[in-house]
Amino acid sequence: MNRLLAYQAVLYDANIIIYYCFYCPLRLSRDVESVVDLGELTESVRRISDRLRSEGRKIRTIRAIIDEISETLLADIVRRRVCDEEVRETVGLVRGDPFPPLLELQILEKCRKSVRKVQSSNWFYVDEFIAAAPELAALRQFFRNAANDPAIHARFSRSKGIIPSEPDLHLMAYSRNSRLPVLTDDGHFIILRTGLEALALVTEVVPVRSVVSIGQP
Numbered sequence: 430m431n432r433l434l435a436y437q438a439v440l441y442d443a444n445i446i447i448y449y450c451f452y453c454p455l456r457l458s459r460d461v462e463s464v465v466d467l468g469e470l471t472e473s474v475r476r477i478s479d480r481l482r483s484e485g486r487k488i489r490t491i492r493a494i495i496d497e498i499s500e501t502l503l504a505d506i507v508r509r510r511v512c513d514e515e516v517r518e519t520v521g522l523v524r525g526d527p528f529p530p531l532l533e534l535q536i537l538e539k540c541r542k543s544v545r546k547v548q549s550s551n552w553f554y555v556d557e558f559i560a561a562a563p564e565l566a567a568l569r570q571f572f573r574n575a576a577n578d579p580a581i582h583a584r585f586s587r588s589k590g591i592i593p594s595e596p597d598l599h600l601m602a603y604s605r606n607s608r609l610p611v612l613t614d615d616g617h618f619i620i621l622r623t624g625l626e627a628l629a630l631v632t633e634v635v636p637v638r639s640v641v642s643i644g645q646p
Contacts (some may be wrong), residue, residue, distance in 0.1 A: 430480060431639055433610065436488035438554075440604055442597065442613040443497045446490065446507065447473040450543035453536045455520065463519050465536055470637065477612070477640055482552050485605060488555045491603050493596035498544060507537045510622065555558070560602035568598050568630055575621055584620050588623065593617035604631040612637055 433439050441449075442617055452475065453465045466472070481488060509529045517606055520532060547553050569592060575581050576591045585591045593601070610633035611618060616635050618625070622634035 430477070432635055433477070433481060433612065433640070434484055434486065436486070436609055438489050438607075438609050439481060439602060439635075440607070440609050440611045441488055441490045441494075442520070442600055442611060442615055442618065443494050444614045445474055445612050446494070446498060446544070447503075448548065448614070448637075449478060450547060451510070451540055452543065452589040453539040455532070455535065457520060465516055465519060468515075470584050473637060473640065477637070487551060487554055489556055489607075489609065491529065491556050491558045491596075491600055492612065493559075493599045495548065495555055497594065500541070503544070504537055504541050505538060507533060509538065519590075556603070556607075558599065558603045558606070560606075562600045564605070568593075568601055571624065571628065571630060572621070572646040575624065581620065585616060589617075591617075601631045604633070605629060608632050610635050612636065612640075 435458050443450065448467050448470045452471055455463050455465060458465055478488060510593045511533050514524070517524075517526070517527050517528065520528075522528065548555060565627075582591060593615075595619075600611060600616070603609075612632060613619065614637045618631075618634045619636045622631075625631045626633060
C-alpha cells in the first residue's frame with residue numbers, strides 16, 4: 430500500500446473500476462438481505478480506495494477507460510457472475526434452479542448506478558487524454574517484440590492476444606505522461622510490467638493482488 434501512497438494520485442484501469450462498482454446489496458425478502466459482488470477483489474479494491482481517499486490521494490482514470498465500461502460489458506459480467514454457484518447459494522437457490530431474470534436485472538441496474546455514482550463523485554477524476562501516435566506506436570512495438578518470446582506469448586490468452594486494447598494503451602501512455610502508477614488486474618499491464626517500467630513506457634504498474642493488506646507495503 431505504501432507504494433501507492435507515495436504518489437498524489439493513482440490511476441485505475443477498467444477492471445479495478447468494475448471491481449469497485451460491482452457491489453450489490455439485495456433485499457431478498459422482508460427479513461433476508463444479501464450482497465452480490467466479485468468476491469475478494471471487490472472487497473480489496475474498496476478497502477484500497479477508502480485508504481487512498483482517507484490519505485488525501487486522488488483516484489483518476491481517462492475517458493477511454495470509462496467508455497470501455499459499456500452496457501454490454503457490464504451485462505456480460507453480471508451474466509457470468511450469476512452463474513457462479515456461490516452467488517446462487519447466496520440468494521437462496523439450489524443447484525439446477527434458474528437464476529431469476531428480475532434479480533439479474535436488479536444486479537445489473539445496481540452496477541450501472543454505481544458506475545454513474547463513481548463518475549460523479551468528488552474523489553474520482555476522469556481526465557481527457559489521448560496519447561500521441563508515436564507513444565502508441567512505441568507501446569505496440571514493445572508488445573510485438575515481446576510476442577517473439579514463446580514463454581511470454583504463452584502467458585496471454587488466445588482470445589485477448591498479446592496487444593492491449595486501445596484504452597489500455599492510452600492509459601499506459603497517460604501513466605508515463607502524468608508520472609502516476611496504474612492499479613490493475615490486467616495481464617497486459619502485469620505480465621510485462623518490468624519491461625514497461627524499465628523502458629519508461631509507464632511510470633509504475635501495481636498489481637492489485639500485490640496489495641495484500643491495507644496495512645502492508
